[in-house]
Amino acid sequence: MDIAYIDQLSNNGGGCLNKASAISKILMTVCIIVSVILCENVTELAVIFAVLLLLIVVNKMPLGKILHIAAYPVFFSLLFALMRFSYSVEMGFVVLLKGANAAVAMILLMVTTPYPLIFSFLRLFLPGVVVDGLLFTYRTFFILLDKLQKALTVIKLRGGFRPFNIIFNVKNLAGVIGVLFIHAFDMSERMYNIYSLRGYEGRLVLESKWYGLKKWDCIPLGIGIIILALVVVL
Amino acid sequence: MSHLHLVDGVLEPVWWVLGYAITLGILGIAVTKVRKVELAKKVPFIGVISALMLITMSIPLGFLPVHLNLTVLAGILAGPWLGFIGVFIVNLILALIGHGGITAVGLNTLIIGVEVFAGSFVYKLLVNRIKPVKASIISVVIALLLSTSLMLGMLAAVNANWEHALSHGDGHTSILHEGEPLEIGFFALSGWSAFVVILLSGIMLEALVTALVVRFFMKVRPEMVI
Numbered sequence: 001m002d003i004a005y006i007d008q009l010s011n012n013g014g015g016c017l018n019k020a021s022a023i024s025k026i027l028m029t030v031c032i033i034v035s036v037i038l039c040e041n042v043t044e045l046a047v048i049f050a051v052l053l054l055l056i057v058v059n060k061m062p063l064g065k066i067l068h069i070a071a072y073p074v075f076f077s078l079l080f081a082l083m084r085f086s087y088s089v090e091m092g093f094v095v096l097l098k099g100a101n102a103a104v105a106m107i108l109l110m111v112t113t114p115y116p117l118i119f120s121f122l123r124l125f126l127p128g129v130v131v132d133g134l135l136f137t138y139r140t141f142f143i144l145l146d147k148l149q150k151a152l153t154v155i156k157l158r159g160g161f162r163p164f165n166i167i168f169n170v171k172n173l174a175g176v177i178g179v180l181f182i183h184a185f186d187m188s189e190r191m192y193n194i195y196s197l198r199g200y201e202g203r204l205v206l207e208s209k210w211y212g213l214k215k216w217d218c219i220p221l222g223i224g225i226i227i228l229a230l231v232v233v234l
Numbered sequence: 235m236s237h238l239h240l241v242d243g244v245l246e247p248v249w250w251v252l253g254y255a256i257t258l259g260i261l262g263i264a265v266t267k268v269r270k271v272e273l274a275k276k277v278p279f280i281g282v283i284s285a286l287m288l289i290t291m292s293i294p295l296g297f298l299p300v301h302l303n304l305t306v307l308a309g310i311l312a313g314p315w316l317g318f319i320g321v322f323i324v325n326l327i328l329a330l331i332g333h334g335g336i337t338a339v340g341l342n343t344l345i346i347g348v349e350v351f352a353g354s355f356v357y358k359l360l361v362n363r364i365k366p367v368k369a370s371i372i373s374v375v376i377a378l379l380l381s382t383s384l385m386l387g388m389l390a391a392v393n394a395n396w397e398h399a400l401s402h403g404d405g406h407t408s409i410l411h412e413g414e415p416l417e418i419g420f421f422a423l424s425g426w427s428a429f430v431v432i433l434l435s436g437i438m439l440e441a442l443v444t445a446l447v448v449r450f451f452m453k454v455r456p457e458m459v460i
Contacts, residue, residue, distance in 0.1 A: 006331060033336065036243045073332050077241040098243030103332040110330055118330070127265045129277060133323050136281020137288070144285050148293070170439070173293065174446030177304070181286060181311070181447065182455060188282040192275055202274035 002069050003141060009111040015059030016216055017108070022117035024217035024224075025109050031224030032105040035231040036098050042090050044234060045097035048227055052104045055223070059112065066107055073103035132204045136191070144184055151176045242335035249391070253340030260347065261322055264315040276316060283312045284323040291324075305346050306353030306374045307444045311458060317350035318343075345385050353377035366459050370448040374441040382433060 010018075017025060032048065039045055056063050077099020085092035109118070115138055123131045155161055160172040192200075268276050290302045309317040322343045329336045353373045360369035451459045 003327075003331060033242055037247065037337070039243075070332055073241050073334065076334075077244070095241075095244065099241035099335075102242035102335055106330060106336060107332045110332075127261065129265050129268060129273065129280070130261065130319060130323065132277045133280040133284060133319055134326065136278050137284040137323050137327065138281075140278075140281050140285035141288055144282075144289050145292075148289055170442055171446060174443050175450060177290060177443065178447045178450035178454075180289070181307075181451075182458075184282040184286055185279070185311075185458075188278040191278040191281075195278070196274070200274060202277065 003138075004145075005065070006069070006107070006110050007115065007142075009061065010114050013059070013061065013112060015061060015112065016219055017055065017059045017112040019214065020112075020216040020220050021212055021214055022113050022121055024213065024220045025113050026118070026121055028220035028224030029105050029109045031228040033102055035228050036101045036105075039098075039231045040094060041234070042093045042097065044231060045094060045101060048101050048231075049097055049104070051223065051227065052101065052108060055108060056104075059108075061108075061111060066104065066111065069107050070100065070103040074100045128203050132202075135204055136188075140184070140187070140191075143187070144180060147183060148176065148180055151179065240335055240338045242337050244335070245337055245341070247337075249388075250337040250340055253338075253342075253344060255340070257322065257340040257343045257347075260318060260344075264318050267315040268319070279312065280316055280319050280323070283308050283316065284320040284327075287320060287324045288327065302440060302443055303346065303349070304440070304444065304447075305349040306357070306370070306377045306440070307447060309350035309354035309377075310357045310370065310373070310448070314351045314354045317354065318347045321346045321350055341388060345381050345388070348381045348384055349377040352380045361460060366452055367445050367449050370459075371441045371445045374444045375437055378437045378440060 032052070035048060036045070039048070053063065056066055074096070077096050081092040081095040081099075116135065119131055119134050119138075122134070155172055155176065160169075162168050287304060287308055290304045293302060305317070305321060308320055312320065322339075325334070325339045325342045325346070328334055329339045334342060353376075356376050357369050357373040360372060363369075364372075448459050
């Protein structure tokens, strides 16, 4: 998974989309996904894909890396498309482009918007427990991933990994997961104690700048609205 | 173990809206249940459980075309309600980074949520009658068979192909079509037989790892699993 890389891009990118507010980018993503759901025309879907690629380039984002991240969902849409190809070539490409557009739009949102802003927006629709859970998950993920990678390296260095010996490897892997779980549980208690000291009473206070509009917002808002309008009208 | 790796625009709106409606309903009940206990204390725990599920999904398993979820283990350790919230969080994060469509989050949560509920329920039922390691194996097998059945039923209902729903290890490869051969070492399998082999290998692996982790807990922290 590329969560760490996505996080790095969203916090350090300096493109026009990074400067726009979270709400305008979320609205653009919603418009694109709704367009993708409504649209059944291969040309229109191809135009949306071209616009998304252009946005990535204009925003000075690594096009190759973003397409690599998007390859996973596109792979699954490709498999679904293969079935549709038996009916018509156009139907196959429609499915393929739908998958590609939705994935690239979602990734574009994530690589240009820091996660606390997206999660604070989600607080409008989801229970506070879930949003706080999202934030704790994101925070804990990187810590535990680092621990896991170190543990797996240690296992390999000490001869605990044997290629083609699944039982042996799974046994050692289970030990690592067990240690990781215990460490994680202790960490959650420590985390709660620390947050309690800092005044946490069941609700994390989040950055609330997600709705403040700026001059840069006209780009994502304009693109989103134009795409949706064209799909609906045409 | 089961995922609907479907992209946006493939599912009919009625299905994903229904999936979201049911999931949010259960989520509402889960949040109410959690509020009855110490909410503030439980939230970091939900985060930890979700992060562990995400991490175990990313562990490479060599040539096996499946990945671990450890949802049953999460259900055993955290209980069904906290586990369900964790499953929703995991699916939402996966969708945000493009691993499955945002519209499939509701249905995915329902499918994997069944693993959490069934797994923790069966485990609780058995743990006082048989050894915890055996109870964990039976729980995993029952929970995964149930969730896979639900997944296949949903796919049949939404008229999608069952082959798209298999989860696919770190490499996320090799989905089959009827008649196309799957090469696993010296074997060549096709269609439903390949599906059954992948399904069984996934269930066996998940059961084995869960049992070994439960055995580990029995040695160092038995109170966590009894």
